[in-house]
Amino acid sequence: MAWNQPGGPGNKDPWGKRKSGGPIDIDQVLRNLQNRIRAIFGGDGDGDAGGRGIGIGLILGVAFAVWMVTGFYIVQQGERGVVLRFGQKTEITEAGLHWRLPFPVERVEKVNVEKVSTVEVGYRSNPRTGTKNKVPKEALMLTQDENIIDIEFAVQYKISDPAAFLFNVYNPPGDMEMTIRQATESAVREVVGKNTLDFALTEGRDAVSSGAKESLQKILDRYQAGIQVVAVETQKAQPPEEVKTAFDDAVRAREDEQRLKNEAEAYANDIIPRARGAAARLVQEAEGYKASTIARADGDARRFSQVANEYVKAPGVTRERLYIETMEQVMTNTTKIFVDQKGGNLIYLPLDKLVPNGAARGSATTEAETPPQRETGGAQRGGRADLRNRRPAP
DSSP states (O other): OOTTSTTOGGGBOTTSOBOOSSOOOHHHHHHHHHHHHHHHTTOOSSOOHHHHHHHHHHHHHHHHHHHHHTTEEEEOTTEEEEEEETTEEEEEEOSEEEEOOTTTTEEEEEEESSOOEEEEESEEEETTTTEEEEOHHHHEEEOTTSOEEEEEEEEEEEESOHHHHHHHTOSSHHHHHHHHHHHHHHHHHHHHTTSOHHHHHTTTHHHHHHHHHHHHHHHHHHHTOOEEEEEEEEEEEEOOGGGHHHHHHHHHHHHHHHHHHHHHHHHHHHHHHHHHHHHHHHHHHHHHHHHHHHHHHHHHHHHHHHHHHHHHHOHHHHHHHHHHHHHHHHHHTOOOOOOOTTOOSOOOOOHHHHSGGGTTTTOHHHHHTHHHHHHHTSGGGHHHHHHHHTOOOO
């Protein structure tokens, strides 16, 4: 049953008034609603001022508590929180849970100080297609010898001072990369302009990169950008496309020159030690021959002195002995046989001397002729006896 239909319980409306047959009083309904709200917050429903004050205070207290709770914030690991009070820096907070005065009094800007970012100079990478787009106005530079070089760099950096980064280069965010790119271009042009094209293309690439990094860091420090340059890497260094073929030929010629030099040095390193070793061996052989000759001459001199002393004591015997020893040396190296025709004894031929390498030594024929040798009574030494008979007169 509707509340405004007759016959309700107690014949009352929802606002505690008995129904009457007249129209509804809207003003009275609103006053009744206000009284009920005051009663909920401590009023007596009759417009009590003290109750209204307590209710308003409670509402304000809850709102203030909620507002204060909004001041809590969390700084993630690797980040720094820069607290700004009406836009002015008050402090820099580390990672963890912190509290600041709620908005709009204070706000927090969080900066990642461990992330290493990259800025490309001379080209732009397209992550979707994986291709590179050249930027000639940044890549083409003039060298010291007035040649043009096409060079591309990638700058890796991280934030070292969050406050300086936010206030000097970050606002708006696009200005940060533009500032670093322009500073890098200026630093690279300075370094490249102090070196020749050949040096920048070959052995000087690392020197150009390190010089550009040092110069870029100085520029950013003068800007008070709060940025630390981690590395400046040379992505590509080559002559312009119009003259690239001629420069490639020149590079190949330099490579051939270096290869020939390396081969010549390797050959020299191989032949020189061997020549020095052969020279040392010849020197040692000469020294050995010298020592041997001197020793032999010294021995011969001492032997001659001893023979001379013996000759003084017994000239005849010494002379005969010298003659016999000399003939022995001469006859040892010849195959001739001297036979005394006056004797009738059987001659024993020294087959072991006549046949090379002593092939007849120990043969059956030699063993069969051994007894006659004993009967001859010294026929084997007939040649030596004949020589004694034919010795020259003293």
